[in-house]
Amino acid sequence: MEIGHSFFRNFRGSAFMGSILQLGISPRNPNPAKVDPSVVYGAVFMCASLAFCLKSLLAIQLGATIDFFAIIGNATCGWSWLATRSLFRREVGPHSLWPLGAVLLVMASSAVTSFVPVDDVPLRILDNLARLGSSAMLLLAIAEPLLDLRAQGDKTERQFRILYAAGYVAILGVAVLAVDGAPRDSLASQLSIPIKAICAIAAVFGYGWALSHRRQHPLECATARPKRKAVAPDLQLGEQLVSLMRENHLYVEADLRVADLARLTGEPEYKVTQCITGMLGFPNFNQMVNSYRIAEAKHRLIDPALAHLPILTIALDCGFGSIGPFNRAFKTDTGMTPQEYRRR
Known part of the structure; x- marks a missing residue:
């Protein structure tokens, strides 16, 4: 348990963590009261990834608290999607809240099936829905930077979106496809837990880089586009x-x-x-x-x-x-x- 506390203190005190928190003030809005959603979701994604790593690497030391860390860590897929979505969209209004509701619903379903034995049909359905929801959110996170790729006139923005999606696919390919699909006696299968933990940390640092890039190259808000002037009758x-x-x-x-x-x-x-x-x-x-x-x-x-x-x-x-x-x-x-x- 002490190892987990030490790891958390070092991670929290790192320069990377400090840079994440400093990015909470949007460059277009220096008011600390109005936090950039990409920073909020990025911080939650980072915490969920940390919980996943602790649950995977220190399962025995965590004791009875392992279920808590498992619930937080299982929501990594959802928070990753929300963080990615906030990087490439600037949504306002009630319509921007449904993705958060979807992630919380998947998280709640995972919590229920973690504490209650999945024996009855309704609980099995709920467990399967939670798993399918997490998988769908992983795919949505890959799709987010590519949805408006053709509409981007800036070459740097297009390259950034492609690089982000490629990095996400690479991490997902190693963590899910290569490790989970490896034979049981293979080296990849034996090292599956540390490999997945490394992939989770790599995803966090990758998001930190993406967030830093977005701060230097802010995403233009769709509602901020200048309206075309009305012309006089011709x-x-x-x-x-x-x-x-x-x-x-x-x-x-x-x-x-x-x-x-x-x-x-x-x-x-x-x-x-x-x-x-x-x-x-x-x-x-x-x-x-x-x-x-x-x-x-x-x-x-x-x-x-x-x-x-x-x-x-x-x-x-x-x-x-x-x-x-x-x-x-x-x-x-x-x-x-x-x-x-x-x-x-």
């Missing part, structure tokens, strides 16, 4: 769009997109969209295009020269991709089906 652009619809009959193209109008007018897509929803008064691009298509369809449905054409042909000729969307859009506009409109 009469010339509005006339161009109306001309393209009425005279060039662009609406008959089933795959017409805002990008096509932007290319023809030489204006940015957002400006074309703002003109459609602002000056021209349509709810969106599709509503504008469908209004011209419906107007053309009305004209063709009442033209005696086109009475022999099926309604599907008219719908396709007006730019609709199929009869279903045409019928729905037509009835929304006129209150009757194309067939009823043609008869009347």
Whole structure:
């Protein structure tokens, strides 16, 4: 037991532990009252890893307290996921609390099955759910840095995310795949406990490096992106769009997109969209295009020269991709089906 106390004192007093605590003040928010969640979850992850190491290496010396250390250590997977998630996301509001609830639920399930014999079916189900939850959180921790990888314009940020995920996979591969899958008489199987403890310590120090990097390269908050300025009504652009619809009959193209109008007018897509929803008064691009298509369809449905054409042909000729969307859009506009409109 004294060995465990000595190890804990040395670990707590290390320079690494001090750097972790100093990082609690976010570089973007020097107010100590507002702690960075990546530091909070990182500290809890570190404590859970320490409990796992003590439980694994000093099981006999811990005596009756081993169950306590086991419960804390079994939650390492969950806290690792939360710590990783906080490094690569900046969430605010109630929706950011559900991951914490999931980890606490898995931790509580593990606690119940640790103190109560898993004999009944409900308890076996609970134990299996706790194990599956822990495994899922390990995989989620690998996925977190890669989810928005393509959206990252900064090369350093992309490299950081790839390196973090690769290091996590390497540690997980050694601790779980190589050791747990090793034959019983192999050296890896005999040294499984110290190898897993070393992997846990390596994961903690790896997270400390990642946290230090994040402090130097803060993650931009999605809500902090500058909003695009609203543009003044462009009469010339509005006339161009109306001309393209009425005279060039662009609406008959089933795959017409805002990008096509932007290319023809030489204006940015957002400006074309703002003109459609602002000056021209349509709810969106599709509503504008469908209004011209419906107007053309009305004209063709009442033209005696086109009475022999099926309604599907008219719908396709007006730019609709199929009869279903045409019928729905037509009835929304006129209150009757194309067939009823043609008869009347």
